[in-house]
């Protein structure tokens with residue numbers, strides 16, 4: 029009898045492993061098919077995504093505490109190349125204008141007689157030849173940010189609260205209290221989660237030497253990481269998920285929690301900037317060790333937080349036209 033029991037349980041385990049493998053293979057194939065690092069697919073989406081990524085690094089650079097005129101020359105060169113290729117092959121897209129605005133602001137910040145300025149203008153003229161004059165564009169570059177003006181939020185409207193949020197990459201030298209952190213995390217806990225299982229955890233660090241170590245594993249904080257007063261690491265514990273269908277659920281719960289944490293902090297006048305955790309395994313293991321994150325938790329994202337300075341610039345980060353985002357199902 030016990031032999032049958034063992035055989036049945038082993039069979040179940042093998043079936044589970046096989047289905048798990050099949051499902052990860054399905055994810056793998058779809059990722060391999062549609063994510064396009066070399067931008068070879070006929071759709072222009074990945075080229076556009078690459079352009080947004082490049083021009084965003086320009087507007088982001090312009091929003092840093094000590095933005096250095098003429099920074100990021102290699103990225104600018106790649107951007108100009110891609111813009112020309114996109115304009116030639118596909119013509120207009122609102123993001124092309126955001127990119128051009130960002131480059132114009134970049135050029136404006138350079139010394140007047142810098143020879144690079146002339147080269148940039150020639151490249152922009154060549155791109156603009158392929159664009160329609162009256163096409164709709166989106167803004168680019170940076171815009172001023174003056175904090176959250178909590179008093180005028182007495183008549184709270186979510187629309188204006190959400191509109192005021194920007195990723196901020198400059199922070200005032202002012203400590204954030206433990207009480208405030210706890211209040212923000214309590215607000216984050218109001219986020220919905222699958223079956224209310226609440227898989228999310230937050231690891232927070234105030235110690236400057238440790239923040240330096242943590243941020244040394246992350247690639248998106250150059251130029252402002254040294255000023256960050258507080259870092260959150262949002263994780264999601266895999267032990268809360270029970271079936272193969274839930275293999276990616278941690279990212280959903282994690283994203284909802286992270287967004288609510290961002291708003292919870294904003295509600296108390298704290299500015300934030302998400303710091304991606306788009307890493308491969310070696311980096312992941314490194315951060316786990318530095319921050320003492322258990323193997324059972326997936327790292328969803330890092331979040332830099334601090335009081336904003338009275339005035340600073342933030343990246344414009346224009347949004348896609350609604351028609352590209354909203355699709356009605358017939």
Ligand SMILES: Cc1cc2nc3c(=O)[nH]c(=O)nc-3n(C[C@H](O)[C@H](O)[C@H](O)COP(=O)(O)O)c2cc1C
Pocket residue numbers: 084088193194195196197247248249301302303304305329342343344345
């Ligand atoms: C998951 C995620 C990862 C991000 N990673 C970084 C990062 O590493 N460095 C950075 O400066 N900004 C990062 N950002 C901020 C984005 O650049 C920013 O959210 C986007 O440009 C939209 O601008 P906004 O937040 O001001 O509306 C990240 C945002 C998200 C949601």
